[in-house]
Amino acid sequence: NLYSLNTYLEQLNEPQRAAVLQKDGPMIIIAGAGSGKTRVLTFRIAYLMEQGVDSFNILALTFTNKAAREMKERIGKVVGYSEAKNLWMGTFHSVFARILRAKADKLGYPSNFTIYDTQDSVRLITSIIKEMNLDKDRYKPKQILSRISSFKNSLITVRAYFNNSDLQEADLMASRPKTGDIYKEYVERCFKYGAMDFDDLLLRTNELLARFPDVLAKYQDRFRYILVDEYQDTNHSQYLIVRALADRFQNICVVGDDSQSIYAFRGANIQNILNFQKDYPDVKTFKLEQNYRSTKNIVNAANSVIAKNKTRLDKEVWTANDDGGSIKVMRTISDGEEGRFVAQSIFDNKMNNQLTNEEFAILYRTNAQSRAIEDALRKKDIKYKIYGGISFYQRKEIKDLLSYLRLLINPNDEEALKRVINYPARGIGQTTIDKLTIAANHYKKSIFEVIQTLPLLDVNVNASTKTKLENFANMIQRFQIEAQTKNAFEVADLVVKQTQLVKDLQKDGTPEGVSKVENVQELLNGIKDFITDKIETGEDASLPIFLEDVALATDFDSDKKDETPRVSLMTIHLAKGLEFPYVYIVGLEENLFPSAMSMNTRSELEEERRLFYVALTRAEKQAYLTYAQTRYRWGKLTDGEPSRFLEEIDDQYLEYIAPKLPEPSANRFIDASLFEDAPKKIRFQKPIQKKRKEFLSNKSGDLIPPKGKMKKVSEVSSKTNLFDGEVVVGNIVEHNRFGKGEVIALEGKGPNKKAEIQFATAGKKKLLLQFAKLKVI
Numbered sequence: 001n002l003y004s005l006n007t008y009l010e011q012l013n014e015p016q017r018a019a020v021l022q023k024d025g026p027m028i029i030i031a032g033a034g035s036g037k038t039r040v041l042t043f044r045i046a047y048l049m050e051q052g053v054d055s056f057n058i059l060a061l062t063f064t065n066k067a068a069r070e071m072k073e074r075i076g077k078v079v080g081y082s083e084a085k086n087l088w089m090g091t092f093h094s095v096f097a098r099i100l101r102a103k104a105d106k107l108g109y110p111s112n113f114t115i116y117d118t119q120d121s122v123r124l125i126t127s128i129i130k131e132m133n134l135d136k137d138r139y140k141p142k143q144i145l146s147r148i149s150s151f152k153n154s155l156i157t158v159r160a161y162f163n164n165s166d167l168q169e170a171d172l173m174a175s176r177p178k179t180g181d182i183y184k185e186y187v188e189r190c191f192k193y194g195a196m197d198f199d200d201l202l203l204r205t206n207e208l209l210a211r212f213p214d215v216l217a218k219y220q221d222r223f224r225y226i227l228v229d230e231y232q233d234t235n236h237s238q239y240l241i242v243r244a245l246a247d248r249f250q251n252i253c254v255v256g257d258d259s260q261s262i263y264a265f266r267g268a269n270i271q272n273i274l275n276f277q278k279d280y281p282d283v284k285t286f287k288l289e290q291n292y293r294s295t296k297n298i299v300n301a302a303n304s305v306i307a308k309n310k311t312r313l314d315k316e317v318w319t320a321n322d323d324g325g326s327i328k329v330m331r332t333i334s335d336g337e338e339g340r341f342v343a344q345s346i347f348d349n350k351m352n353n354q355l356t357n358e359e360f361a362i363l364y365r366t367n368a369q370s371r372a373i374e375d376a377l378r379k380k381d382i383k384y385k386i387y388g389g390i391s392f393y394q395r396k397e398i399k400d401l402l403s404y405l406r407l408l409i410n411p412n413d414e415e416a417l418k419r420v421i422n423y424p425a426r427g428i429g430q431t432t433i434d435k436l437t438i439a440a441n442h443y444k445k446s447i448f449e450v451i452q453t454l455p456l457l458d459v460n461v462n463a464s465t466k467t468k469l470e471n472f473a474n475m476i477q478r479f480q481i482e483a484q485t486k487n488a489f490e491v492a493d494l495v496v497k498q499t500q501l502v503k504d505l506q507k508d509g510t511p512e513g514v515s516k517v518e519n520v521q522e523l524l525n526g527i528k529d530f531i532t533d534k535i536e537t538g539e540d541a542s543l544p545i546f547l548e549d550v551a552l553a554t555d556f557d558s559d560k561k562d563e564t565p566r567v568s569l570m571t572i573h574l575a576k577g578l579e580f581p582y583v584y585i586v587g588l589e590e591n592l593f594p595s596a597m598s599m600n601t602r603s604e605l606e607e608e609r610r611l612f613y614v615a616l617t618r619a620e621k622q623a624y625l626t627y628a629q630t631r632y633r634w635g636k637l638t639d640g641e642p643s644r645f646l647e648e649i650d651d652q653y654l655e656y657i658a659p660k661l662p663e664p665s666a667n668r669f670i671d672a673s674l675f676e677d678a679p680k681k682i683r684f685q686k687p688i689q690k691k692r693k694e695f696l697s698n699k700s701g702d703l704i705p706p707k708g709k710m711k712k713v714s715e716v717s718s719k720t721n722l723f724d725g726e727v728v729v730g731n732i733v734e735h736n737r738f739g740k741g742e743v744i745a746l747e748g749k750g751p752n753k754k755a756e757i758q759f760a761t762a763g764k765k766k767l768l769l770q771f772a773k774l775k776v777i
């Protein structure tokens, strides 16, 4: 099919084509955002196949499974779908889970091992902390898990931990001296339960390749061409796997952008890019610098920000695309208004430019920010989809059903067992479960084995509880027997019926209950689809494979069937590699973005800046940046200052726009002399001065502070938090300068609203609420 190949080659620029045609040997493509890295990788695979490389010999590692599917789809168009099917493609986790399954016995694991998701891991750590009688406020399960995760990703085994006094010292200093013991217990329990957590999938792969030269040789021979997308975000454990596998043929192609490295907090290491050049001295390096995604304004604005980072590899990103509109910056009074502005703007853009929901994305730094946005979108009846947050498979009713399925595949899976042993309720209480746990530890058996051999063991439970436990074990065993002859769907259906899981949910009767029943139904449908898909392609359609797919599903993988066009909402971390015509980046405030937790060191701040760079470079046509002067965070109203990233963007690419208020009021701009509480001197930069005049003459909305003077003006602007309706006579309020006082009278409306306040020390004052920055106590 050389014809289509050639036409495809014509859709590449010179350096892209050179990178595709460089068939053998180690190579690295370091390139800016939107410069076609992923496109080159995709086409390179098609090219390799055209050159006679067997599809079975190619391994491509991507950031999401969805990315892998899309690549396969495109490659299929060039080389034919039946060939593309054989490619090994997917995330590190899903590819190596497959390999571990095939070789599990070498590591002492059953081939039906369970994959623990974060929720399972946290539950297990929580119970270990409890059993060890440790203070759970000091030993926070999530923190401990992330510490353990960092050990695993650096290949620090339990033994290595106890040989490393620095690590132990660090945990001692953090008042968590038992961290190593928890780590040890956690690893042993996972092993006993036949479970691997996400990090194990990489750690154990390393173990497998290190301890068994024959296995290593087999996979080295198999994966003669290895390609890695988003290489800048691989961690040490992933780096070592790739290096080991590529060691024989050295046909390794990695692509990445150091400016988009955003997972250092999870152990990703920019150093991997630099190491690459050391590991393979004859590496060929390619640079792609032309951006095809975004307008000139967006590319240049992004460049002007990332230039502030000191640690960067040298490259210049440019584009031949149109200038496009300026990036719109928007200040709002509150997070609620921010949401309304974004919803209104999407609505207007759709109307004016004939667009559909899929063309919009709203990106934020933290998941919590989505709520205000969601409320506003719902009010405008704009359909949206949130990526991240609680995914379908993490919902309680879904996890419960999946736990039954997990348990019948692997009865040693203790987290699954604990979830369902008394759900739906069958009179097996926590005390009994505790007794079983102790017995299991004592007899070195799994809880399930303890239940099965109850009459032979010394476990102090009464006769009626014994019967209940036996009934439970018998039911699971029945499922196991059925599973030998039935397919995954039939088994799941049987489990739903026999456990009365849905009946229990139906009893509930609330709308949530109904939606839970629908979710269970949806899962059954999903299993059916899974079987049909797999049978079509001749792949393994068994229950363990389904459970593995579920465990490793990324946030983009679970929404296959929804066809309604929706606006995408997600954190910036999840948006990596994606593109949308219209992008709204919200919450550009100090302490939120950049995050308060990342302002201590230059390297942390630089990671936040890279994150901003990633966000901005997702936009094709138009980017909007918004910030709110006040925001509810942790249940409190907090004042916000514009993010430094706004100041860092070269002014020429920005345009400050006014919020379109629900009811535009002609009175928003009032004579400055009324502002008795405002600082005396405000100097506006030239272009803003002009804009300011425009605003005033149009009376169309709010004024946005000039860049450069952002902070100064925000001192004024951030005083507009209490504006209407929030202060009533009798309130005790606090003022920055005047201290505490009581509101004794109110007058005026909207922006003219004033409060007369009797301050404890400063006396009686009349203040314009819009600027007085009062806090109600």
Ligand code: ATP
Pocket (backbone or CB within 6 Å): 011, 012, 013, 016, 031, 032, 033, 034, 035, 036, 037, 038, 039, 040, 257, 260, 291, 292, 293, 576, 577, 578, 579
């Ligand atoms: P990111 O850094 O965000 O991962 P990337 O470098 O992987 O981006 P791609 O996603 O491969 O970039 O490409 C960005 C956009 O530019 C895509 O829509 C792609 O189809 C388009 N593109 C890339 N190269 C070309 C080209 N030579 N001609 C036309 N369009 C191109």
Ligand code: MG
Pocket (backbone or CB within 6 Å): 037, 038, 039, 577
């Ligand atoms: Mg990409």
